[in-house]
Amino acid sequence: MIPVWMFLLLLVGATGFAWGSPANGNDREQGSILNLPADPISFQPGPGNDLASRYCLMCHSAEYVYTQPPHPREHWIEIVNKMNASFGCPISDEDMTPLVDYLVTQNSLQPSPSAQHVQRDDLKETPGQSSTQSGDPQKGKTLYGRHCVTCHGPDGKGDGPIGQALVPPAANLTLLGKQSDQTILDTLRNGRPGTAMPAWKNDLNALELNHLLSFLRTLSP
Amino acid sequence: MNEREPGIDRRQLLKGSLALGMASLLTPRVLRANDSSTVTLPFERGRRPLVAFPQKRPLMVMTTRPPQLETPFHIFNEDIFTPNDAFFVRWHLANIPREIDINTFRLTIRGRVKQSLTLGLHELQTQFEQVEIAAVCQCAGNSRGFFQPRVPGGQWGNGAMGNANWKGVRLRDLLQRAGIERDAVQVRFDGLDQPVAQATPDFRKSMSLPDALQAEMLVAHSMNGEALPLLNGFPLRLVVPGWYATYWVKMLNDIEVLNQADQNFWTSQAYRLPANPCHCVDPGDALTDTVPIGKMPVRSFITSLENGGTIPGGERCTIKGIAFDQGHGIDRVLFSVDGGQQWQSARLGKDFGDFSFRPWEAQFIPKPGHTYALQSLAINRIGESQRFGARWNPSGYLRNVVESVKIHAS
Numbered sequence: 173m174i175p176v177w178m179f180l181l182l183l184v185g186a187t188g189f190a191w192g193s194p195a196n197g198n199d200r201e202q203g204s205i206l207n208l209p210a211d212p213i214s215f216q217p218g219p220g221n222d223l224a225s226r227y228c229l230m231c232h233s234a235e236y237v238y239t240q241p242p243h244p245r246e247h248w249i250e251i252v253n254k255m256n257a258s259f260g261c262p263i264s265d266e267d268m269t270p271l272v273d274y275l276v277t278q279n280s281l282q283p284s285p286s287a288q289h290v291q292r293d294d295l296k297e298t299p300g301q302s303s304t305q306s307g308d309p310q311k312g313k314t315l316y317g318r319h320c321v322t323c324h325g326p327d328g329k330g331d332g333p334i335g336q337a338l339v340p341p342a343a344n345l346t347l348l349g350k351q352s353d354q355t356i357l358d359t360l361r362n363g364r365p366g367t368a369m370p371a372w373k374n375d376l377n378a379l380e381l382n383h384l385l386s387f388l389r390t391l392s393p
Numbered sequence: 394m395n396e397r398e399p400g401i402d403r404r405q406l407l408k409g410s411l412a413l414g415m416a417s418l419l420t421p422r423v424l425r426a427n428d429s430s431t432v433t434l435p436f437e438r439g440r441r442p443l444v445a446f447p448q449k450r451p452l453m454v455m456t457t458r459p460p461q462l463e464t465p466f467h468i469f470n471e472d473i474f475t476p477n478d479a480f481f482v483r484w485h486l487a488n489i490p491r492e493i494d495i496n497t498f499r500l501t502i503r504g505r506v507k508q509s510l511t512l513g514l515h516e517l518q519t520q521f522e523q524v525e526i527a528a529v530c531q532c533a534g535n536s537r538g539f540f541q542p543r544v545p546g547g548q549w550g551n552g553a554m555g556n557a558n559w560k561g562v563r564l565r566d567l568l569q570r571a572g573i574e575r576d577a578v579q580v581r582f583d584g585l586d587q588p589v590a591q592a593t594p595d596f597r598k599s600m601s602l603p604d605a606l607q608a609e610m611l612v613a614h615s616m617n618g619e620a621l622p623l624l625n626g627f628p629l630r631l632v633v634p635g636w637y638a639t640y641w642v643k644m645l646n647d648i649e650v651l652n653q654a655d656q657n658f659w660t661s662q663a664y665r666l667p668a669n670p671c672h673c674v675d676p677g678d679a680l681t682d683t684v685p686i687g688k689m690p691v692r693s694f695i696t697s698l699e700n701g702g703t704i705p706g707g708e709r710c711t712i713k714g715i716a717f718d719q720g721h722g723i724d725r726v727l728f729s730v731d732g733g734q735q736w737q738s739a740r741l742g743k744d745f746g747d748f749s750f751r752p753w754e755a756q757f758i759p760k761p762g763h764t765y766a767l768q769s770l771a772i773n774r775i776g777e778s779q780r781f782g783a784r785w786n787p788s789g790y791l792r793n794v795v796e797s798v799k800i801h802a803s
Contacts, residue, residue, distance in 0.1 A: 206447055206491045206623045211457055231487055231589045233458040241437050241543035251545050258658060260592020337591050339488055365458075368487075368589050 210363040213238065214374040220274025223267050226322050229370040230261065230334065242279035248272050262337055307379075312387025315380055319372070328391040338368045349392035356385055432465055434550040435700065436538045448622040450478045455547055459484035460624055464552040469715055470696035473743075473750050474527070475555035477617050482624045483532050483553065483638070485596045485659075488587040490644065498628055500612070504581075504650035507572030514614060514628055521562035521570075526609055527749035528634035529556045529717045530641055533664055533686050537789030542676050544789040551694065551796075556717070556750040559632040561613035565606045567648065573602070576652040580605040581660075582631050585644040598640050599655035600633075609634045609720070609748065612645060634748035635688050635720035637790075639664050660685060665788070672791055673784035680787060688719035690793040691779055693726055693753070693771035698798055706761030706802035714739070715750040716771035722747035724774045728755035732766035732797060733781070739769065759802035767798045 211233040215221040228237065243251070252272050255261040263271060316324075323335035328345035335342025348356060360381050363371035376384065432453050433440045441453035441463065452462040462482040468475060495514055503509040512520075532553035537546050547553075568580070581599040588595060604610075611632040614620065621627040626643025633640040639659075655661060665683035666672040674680065693716035704710050716723045726739040742752030759765060772778045783794040 206489065208446065208460060208489075208491075209444065209457055212442070212454075231593065233456050235454070235456045236547075239438055239441075239455055239548045240545065241538075241548065243543075243545060247545055258662065259594070260588075260590050262590070262592070338589060339587060339591055365491075 208365045210365055210371040211235075212371075214370060214372070215274075216278065217375075218274060218277055220270045220277075222318060223271040224274050225319065225370065225375070226334065227255070227261050227263050227267070227271065230338065230368045231259070233370075237275060237278055243276075245272065245276050248275045251275075260337075262334055307382030307384070307386030309383070309386040309390050311380075312383035312385070315376070315384050316387050319375070320384075323368070328388070340367055343367075343369070345388055346391050346393065348388060353385060356388060357381055360384060434538055434548075436543070436548070436550075438548065439538065439550070446482070446624060448478060449482070449624065450476075452479065452482070453550075453552065455549065459487040459489065461547055462624075463549055464555060466550065466552050466694075466696070466699070468552075469694065469750075470713060473715070473745065473752050474557055474617055477557070477619060477622050477625065480530075480555040480557065480616075480622070480625055481532065481553045483547070484586060484624075484643070486586045486588045486593065488589050490585045493585070493623070493628055493644070495628055498646070500629060500646055500648070502567050502571045502648045502650075504648075505574040505577040505652045506568070506650050507574065510567065510571045512567075517562055517612070517614065517629075521566050523560060524563055524611060525558055525560040526611060526632070526634055527556065527558050527745040528609075528632060529554060529689070529748060529750055530632075530638045531555075531689055533637040533639050533790050534788070536792040539783075539792060540785060540789045541783070542785075544787055546789050553638075556715075557616045558618065559611055559613040559630075560615035560618075561611040561629070561632065563608060564610040564612055564631070564648075565608065567612060568605065568650070571650075573650060574652070577602050577650045578653065579651040579655050581649045581651055581655050581657065582640075582642040582645060583647040583649070584626070584642045585646050594658035596642075596659055597655075597657050598642055599651065599657065599660045600636075600640060602650070612648075635718075637664075637686055637689055639686065664790075666790060667786055671784055673786050676785055686790055689717075690791055691718035691723075691771050691773045691777050692716065692793045693769040693779065694796060695767055695769055695798045698767065698800055700798050701800070702798075703801045703803050704759055706759050706763070709756055709758050711754055711756050712739075712767060713752065713754045714769050715752055716769070717748075717750050718771070718773040718777070720748045721773040721775045721777070723751040723753075723771055724776075725772045726751075726753040726755075727770040727772070728753075729768040729770070730757050730759075730765045733768050733770075733795065736770065759800075761802055764799065764801050767800060768795050770795050 213234050215224040215234050249272055252268060256263045321332055323332045323342040324345050325331035325335060330342040330344040332342060361371060361373040363369045430443045431440055432443060441455060443451035444454050445451045446460060446462060449462065453465060455461040455463060460482050464475060464479050464481045468479045498514060500512045501509065532549060534547050535549050535553040536551050537544065538548040538550055579599045579601055581597055583595065583597045586596055613630050613632045614628060616625065621630055629645045631640065631642040631645050664686045666686050667674050667680055668682035668684045693714055695712055695714045697713035716726050723741065726741065727736040728739045729736045737755060739753040739755040744751060770779050779793050779795050781795055784791060
């Protein structure tokens with residue numbers, strides 16, 4: 173049984189959270205917290221999708237790529253160069269070409285982000301089922317090296333090459349000690365609105381998230 | 394489902410939930426594809442889920458982060474003033490303040506002025522004349538998705554625009570209170586939004602001092618009689634009637650008078666047009682000289698029918714639409730049922746001011762079994778009309794071609 177208060181929270185969430193309707197007058201939640209949704213989709217699997225996740229998701233959701241028309245390669249080169257030179261995305265020289273290669277492949281796949289979302293939802297476990305015990309920290313470490321290290325750094329201190337360039341900077345994961353498994357898993361799944369932390373629920377399944385959680389627990393003193 | 398549970402203060406719930414770290418439960422529901430909760434724009438990759446963001450009804454999501462939300466087009470047929478909760482949303486930078494404390498919020502006016510000002514919301518609303526104006530706010534890239542060949546950028550349909558009654562204080566009253574130095578040439582505007590990556594240029598926009606001193610420029614605190622929604626720039630937004638929305642800086646908190654041309658990226662390098670009278674080039678041609686985008690060319694739309702729709706044949710059909718320009722006002726709207734071969738005058742509706750949407754309507758009797766290409770053509774009071782051929786530029790700006798709506802009479 174879930175407690176009544178949690179049920180009510182779910183209810184508020186499920187109604188679309190459309191507070192502040194015009195009828196409410198002026199003294200409404202204007203001064204309140206702007207709760208923006210987490211990214212609904214992520215980059216599809218394929219060679220280079222880690223680069224797209226690492227660089228593009230810093231500043232915008234993957235929808236920006238998947239709402240683009242099928243651009244020729246020259247357009248993607250222009251776009252990536254602009255993101256690098258004008259918008260300050262720290263794309264390394266050796267990553268430029270593989271990143272463009274990936275983006276060009278996204279033209280032909282005709283991705284169906286929502287279908288992907290539905291499909292991946294099947295893999296999501298219900299809250300409460302997961303725990304540190306069910307994950308393998310060694311496997312988590314491998315996942316961390318693939319997805320997290322460029323922002324959070326090799327020791328999880330938030331000092332990765334990209335993490336330091338972010339505002340706010342990437343979180344120091346050695347300070348997670350007091351947070352519950354559930355809170356950490358929620359953040360991994362859904363990202364942190366207002367920061368560059370993306371939602372991983374479409375890239376990592378429940379087991380992988382548990383591996384990652386187990387590894388994160390080894391970072392706290 | 395009830396939005397409100399009787400006897401429960403939802404704000405309390407929200408605050409309590411945040412304290413418990415359960416914020417993720419409160420994020421808007423992502424509606425699934427292939428149900429009625431998706432709008433598909435008529436170009437490749439045009440499917441947009443409808444999602445309700447804070448203070449908004451379900452709108453077409455182009456990107457969730459930063460929020461870029463398009464108004465479903467039927468809204469423009471329902472009200473000449475676009476409701477606040479349906480008004481389009483476009484942010485450049487994802488680092489948007491999640492909280493605004495109206496007690497500590499301040500607007501500063503500084504730079505080449507005799508005395509810098511720091512004003513709270515109460516001072517703005519009590520120490521200056523309050524002015525109201527109806528004006529269209531249209532994204533520079535509105536309709537970009539219709540460019541052929543397609544161009545990079547936000548792929549908007551026609552719904553990245555809205556019309557509202559804006560209320561606030563005149564920008565020039567603020568500038569004159571501060572006292573403009575003699576060497577001032579430009580005014581630059583900055584809001585509270587910040588880049589995510591440190592190296593990204595902060596979003597700021599500038600205009601010439603003579604433009605900034607125009608009477609219609611406002612620092613608005615109110616939109617259609619209410620405070621601005623957070624996503625539309627609460628608590629203050631620059632209102633630049635007749636100009637594209639890129640100048641309508643949201644969450645405005647800083648006005649800086651400059652004595653030289655602004656070199657900031659967003660004015661000097663972004664939002665640029667080819668420097669020729671048409672502001673167009675042939676696809677593939679390189680841009681050499683550019684100028685900043687500014688005022689909006691005249692446009693009109695049919696709002697009462699959708700492309701591909703069906704109407705009953707043999708009976709009188711009333712077609713409704715809207716027209717607007719950069720503030721000269723709409724002089725005439727012409728209407729055609731045969732793809733622009735022959736034209737009749739449409740009847741203009743109520744005039745809400747030169748910067749507002751102007752409603753119009755026209756009638757005709759469709760023959761059963763026939764297909765029609767309905768078009769509207771607006772002409773403003775200085776004789777400028779819409780274009781018959783679409784112009785092209787690499788950023789997808791300034792579309793104002795005569796649009797066509799194909800319908801079939803049953």
